[in-house]
Amino acid sequence: MPVTDLDTTLVERVRGGDKSAFEDLMLRYEDKVYRLAIGMMKNREDALDAVQDAFLNVYRKIDTFRGESAFSTWLYKIALNSVYMKLRSRSRHEQTESLDDLEHILDPARVRIQMPIRGWSERADDRLLRKELAQVLREAVAALPEEYRIIFTLREVEELSNQEVADILGLSLAATKTRLHRARLFLRQSLSRYLQGNVA
Amino acid sequence: MSHPHRPGEPTCRQVFELLSEFVDGELAQPEHESLSRHLEACPPCEEFLKTFQVARALCRESLLQKMPDELKDRLRCFLRDQIKKI
Ligand SMILES: [Zn+2]
Numbered sequence: 598m599p600v601t602d603l604d605t606t607l608v609e610r611v612r613g614g615d616k617s618a619f620e621d622l623m624l625r626y627e628d629k630v631y632r633l634a635i636g637m638m639k640n641r642e643d644a645l646d647a648v649q650d651a652f653l654n655v656y657r658k659i660d661t662f663r664g665e666s667a668f669s670t671w672l673y674k675i676a677l678n679s680v681y682m683k684l685r686s687r688s689r690h691e692q693t694e695s696l697d698d699l700e701h702i703l704d705p706a707r708v709r710i711q712m713p714i715r716g717w718s719e720r721a722d723d724r725l726l727r728k729e730l731a732q733v734l735r736e737a738v739a740a741l742p743e744e745y746r747i748i749f750t751l752r753e754v755e756e757l758s759n760q761e762v763a764d765i766l767g768l769s770l771a772a773t774k775t776r777l778h779r780a781r782l783f784l785r786q787s788l789s790r791y792l793q794g795n796v797a
Numbered sequence: 798m799s800h801p802h803r804p805g806e807p808t809c810r811q812v813f814e815l816l817s818e819f820v821d822g823e824l825a826q827p828e829h830e831s832l833s834r835h836l837e838a839c840p841p842c843e844e845f846l847k848t849f850q851v852a853r854a855l856c857r858e859s860l861l862q863k864m865p866d867e868l869k870d871r872l873r874c875f876l877r878d879q880i881k882k883i
Contacts, residue, residue, distance in 0.1 A: 619880075632861075632862060641865070645814060645872065652872065656876070718848050721848075750860070776820065785848055
């Protein structure tokens with residue numbers, strides 16, 4: 598059964614009062630919602646809080662799902678809302694990244710394109726190095742401003758289409774693509790810096 | 798940025814700016830083809846594309862984690878408890 602049909606069937610069953618169908622929906626989406634949350638909140642307890650809140654809202658609001666968009670789009674919107682609520686509720690305690698600095702780095706028009714002098718694409722295949730690189734990249738992703746990080750996660754990790762990402766975030770397709778491209782360039786650059794600084 | 802630029806063909810800067818649309822297959826066919834030609838003829842751009850793709854693949858690999866089982870259990874407990882009250 599295609600993904601969307603299965604979702605629709607499960608939603609119908611939940612509406613009919615079948616609680617096991619809701620657990621099936623959770624099984625299908627909990628890893629995705631968790632990745633979204635942990636990517637934005639950075640610690641497990643906060644992420645769990647957001648995931649709990651998200652699924653509770655999905656359950657409460659399931660009658661308002663009209664099938665005008667894919668169920669996954671609807672669910673991601675609710676999940677994002679939960680994540681942002683949690684983020685805002687604790688944002689007073691945390692200094693956010695300096696957006697100016699990152700905007701500067703992320704603006705392709707201002708980037709002096711530094712082409713690799715010597716290639717490192719093969720070096721990235723090294724198995725030992727890969728573990729190190731994964732850590733470098735996790736830190737680089739965490740350094741992205743929220744609005745870039747969320748697009749990057751939905752697009753690259755969850756593999757949604759640009760249009761789905763734009764729908765979920767209420768952004769234009771053009772803005773979505775621009776941010777995605779900047780995020781990708783930034784992450785490539787982070788990797789490049791690390792590898793070239795690492796060359797003997 | 799040393800590749801000689803022919804009229805009507807994209808510059809290295811343009812390749813750089815269109816790379817996401819290129820890898821996502823979102824360029825119109827003529828544009829896609831002229832980028833491909835540039836990439837074949839311009840080793841720095843070709844290497845840039847390779848590293849761009851390597852970075853994407855590594856990111857995905859390092860971020861594709863599952864929710865830990867312990868948290869899944871707590872999620873289920875929480876929801877079963879909450880749903881009873883609804
Ligand atoms: Zn070039």
